[in-house]
Amino acid sequence: MITVDTTICVGCRTCELICSFSKTGKFQPSRSLIQITFDDQCSCTWTLDPLCDSCYECVRRCPVHAIRPEREYDRSDGLQ
Amino acid sequence: MSSGYAGSILIIDLTDGTWERVPLDGQEMFIGGRGINTRLLSDRSRPGLDPLSPDNPIVLGAGPLIGTLVPTACRLSVEFRNVITSGLGSGNAGGHFAAEMKYAGYDHIVITGKAPGKTYLYITNEEVCFRDAQEIWHSDTWSTELAIRSREKNLRLRTMCTGQAGINGVAFASIVVDRGRTVGYGGGGAIMASKNLKAIAVHGTGPVEVAHPKELLNTLDRYMKTTFRRSKAVQAHQRGGTLLPYQSAGSSRPHGVRNMSDEYWPDTATASISREEFDRDYVVQRKSCFACPVYCSSLYEVEGIRTEGFHANSFRAFGSNIDATSARGAFLANALTNRYGMDGDHTSSVIAWAIECFENGLITTADTDGLELRWGDIDTVITLIHQIARREGFGGRVLAAGLHEASRLIGRGSEKLAMLIKKNGLMEAATRTNKGWALGIMTSTKGGGHLRGAPGQEAQAITPEQSREIFGIDHLPEPTSYDRKAELVVWQERYKAITDSVGICIFSTGWSDVELAPVPFLCDLLELVTGISWSPEELMRAGERIQTVERMYNLVHGGFDRKDDMPPRKLMDTSVSDGRYRGEHLDEEHWNRMLDEYYRLHSWDIPTGQPTEHALREIGLSNLIESASGAGIELPQ
Numbered sequence: 001m002i003t004v005d006t007t008i009c010v011g012c013r014t015c016e017l018i019c020s021f022s023k024t025g026k027f028q029p030s031r032s033l034i035q036i037t038f039d040d041q042c043s044c045t046w047t048l049d050p051l052c053d054s055c056y057e058c059v060r061r062c063p064v065h066a067i068r069p070e071r072e073y074d075r076s077d078g079l080q
Numbered sequence: 081m082s083s084g085y086a087g088s089i090l091i092i093d094l095t096d097g098t099w100e101r102v103p104l105d106g107q108e109m110f111i112g113g114r115g116i117n118t119r120l121l122s123d124r125s126r127p128g129l130d131p132l133s134p135d136n137p138i139v140l141g142a143g144p145l146i147g148t149l150v151p152t153a154c155r156l157s158v159e160f161r162n163v164i165t166s167g168l169g170s171g172n173a174g175g176h177f178a179a180e181m182k183y184a185g186y187d188h189i190v191i192t193g194k195a196p197g198k199t200y201l202y203i204t205n206e207e208v209c210f211r212d213a214q215e216i217w218h219s220d221t222w223s224t225e226l227a228i229r230s231r232e233k234n235l236r237l238r239t240m241c242t243g244q245a246g247i248n249g250v251a252f253a254s255i256v257v258d259r260g261r262t263v264g265y266g267g268g269g270a271i272m273a274s275k276n277l278k279a280i281a282v283h284g285t286g287p288v289e290v291a292h293p294k295e296l297l298n299t300l301d302r303y304m305k306t307t308f309r310r311s312k313a314v315q316a317h318q319r320g321g322t323l324l325p326y327q328s329a330g331s332s333r334p335h336g337v338r339n340m341s342d343e344y345w346p347d348t349a350t351a352s353i354s355r356e357e358f359d360r361d362y363v364v365q366r367k368s369c370f371a372c373p374v375y376c377s378s379l380y381e382v383e384g385i386r387t388e389g390f391h392a393n394s395f396r397a398f399g400s401n402i403d404a405t406s407a408r409g410a411f412l413a414n415a416l417t418n419r420y421g422m423d424g425d426h427t428s429s430v431i432a433w434a435i436e437c438f439e440n441g442l443i444t445t446a447d448t449d450g451l452e453l454r455w456g457d458i459d460t461v462i463t464l465i466h467q468i469a470r471r472e473g474f475g476g477r478v479l480a481a482g483l484h485e486a487s488r489l490i491g492r493g494s495e496k497l498a499m500l501i502k503k504n505g506l507m508e509a510a511t512r513t514n515k516g517w518a519l520g521i522m523t524s525t526k527g528g529g530h531l532r533g534a535p536g537q538e539a540q541a542i543t544p545e546q547s548r549e550i551f552g553i554d555h556l557p558e559p560t561s562y563d564r565k566a567e568l569v570v571w572q573e574r575y576k577a578i579t580d581s582v583g584i585c586i587f588s589t590g591w592s593d594v595e596l597a598p599v600p601f602l603c604d605l606l607e608l609v610t611g612i613s614w615s616p617e618e619l620m621r622a623g624e625r626i627q628t629v630e631r632m633y634n635l636v637h638g639g640f641d642r643k644d645d646m647p648p649r650k651l652m653d654t655s656v657s658d659g660r661y662r663g664e665h666l667d668e669e670h671w672n673r674m675l676d677e678y679y680r681l682h683s684w685d686i687p688t689g690q691p692t693e694h695a696l697r698e699i700g701l702s703n704l705i706e707s708a709s710g711a712g713i714e715l716p717q
Contacts, residue, residue, distance in 0.1 A: 007365070010365075010366050010367055010368040010375040011367055011368055012368040012369070012370065012371060012372050012373065012375065013176070013370055013371065014149070014371060014373065017148070017149045017371060018149060020287075021149065021293070021297070024287070025293050026287035026288065026289050026290075026293075027147055027148050027149065027287060027288045027289075027290070028183070028285075028286065028287035028288070029179075029183065030183070030284075030285035030286075031287075037235045037236060038235070039235075040226050040229075041364075041386065042259070042364075042365075042367070042379050042386065042388070043364075043365065063368075063373035063375065064366075064375065
């Protein structure tokens, strides 16, 4: 599983894109297991579906390293 | 339908409250986004029609790369008839709106007619809802989105809307997207209001499919690793948006100072509105647009007003162009123009003109209801911003009409101080020093500005090998030279038409760093996403086609030709006063030679600057010959 540091998240939703793409082969944020929304002050909030299988594709692609894995993972193919 | 595209255009008639979905076409000729938008607008515009007439459409476009993982593919193109110039109104905003359009199933949205009552639209995958906007009609652009989110009980919808400036008929009212991004030029906000349309909200849940998913992901991963993340321009924007590289260059770069009267602004002045202070005292959090790893935007708060932005343009608009050195004042002025929904560039341009007129005795306190207009007085600028948006006092009576009309209203020779191109107010830097940049600004089909052919590449350190390979120019001369600049501008016009049409941001293109998004790479992306093959030559030809449709639109609807590509006299009659570029100005004879070459490269008529019938036929635009003829214009052969 993962956690999101909302003080760092810039709200690009790359995580939603890659999550939906990894699971369905299509870009479809509505089917992403991680969901990023913005409150009235424009700060982001996040939710994670329990079905998340910790593939960490979102961790690898987050441009600001706001998504943190719960456990260590193989960083050798980390993209960021 | 091919992949990448949603495959549909949504056509909405506000008068009848009806909508229909029609199949997308024109991809092979016009790519998508801005390209198809311009064709849709051109097909639906009649010469002589008032820009605020219900029959004039607003056209929205989301290019084929939008909704995918392609970095920065999020730009919403908006085209309409320009309130100020009567020619093309065009803009391009970031945020998430365009991606939501794609997920809702639409590449383009065409809005025509006038709603019988105050209305906002709520668009989802299934339907278009016409909602009563009476309660939010006078809300600012930030509050409008919050109210619609609350009413629709949907925190994922995105909006584009008009603020009080548009509602009150300010000629340069902007369209604000996602609370903080702006379609600035052309008075789009006033057009929305004239249609009784306060806002459009959209949320989609469908997919964007791509032709070659695995290869696309591999290509993007490789590009991010080898090129994108290594780019110094990307890194600078990540550190501090466009403000950091612009402001930290100090007086070593050319500025736009005191109504573009000079391009030298001393280091003490440029240091006064600093990125460091902005970050320390005002920024709440960095923000990005959809799918953007550059995250150049900032959510900030000043005097209790929250907004996004403050970029290089804002620094110029509320700093150098009015010779003001108050950071707080500049941040506040920018926040107010965002909230009211008015173009910051034009706001600065018309206020700077008024100050210069006042300093020269052409405008007096008798005109301004007692207001003293002086260089550097940001508090008076803020007063005028309130007046313009609310249509009160001198600002509301005179300045809200836009620079061209305001200078006509005042008269008394004040017209000579108006920095106009194609009737639009200019607020630009480096228009005396960087000659290609100046040519691109003056010939821009938006009615001036640096977001068409103005080549950012001109000021980059580009090797002769890169120049030869990319532009076919053996050696790119220094920015102050006129040589080879027409070639560079024509290249950038075509390239920018492509990047706007696929939907990526200018900061992720060669304009910002010549290594980014080269044309062959864009061909690869288009094939991987859409399955449609383009050669670099075919893609650049599509860019020329889009540019030419826009040129024709300006000729037929605005009456613009060669005479309207001449810069304001001030840029020729006065020189940079000090610093590295001291003495630089535009020379009329050199300018005309550069312009001749620019038309020749486009195969347009050199004496008039009009596209020839031959040139139109060559790129598959014969239909525009008839349109011109219908408007009483016989084009050169």
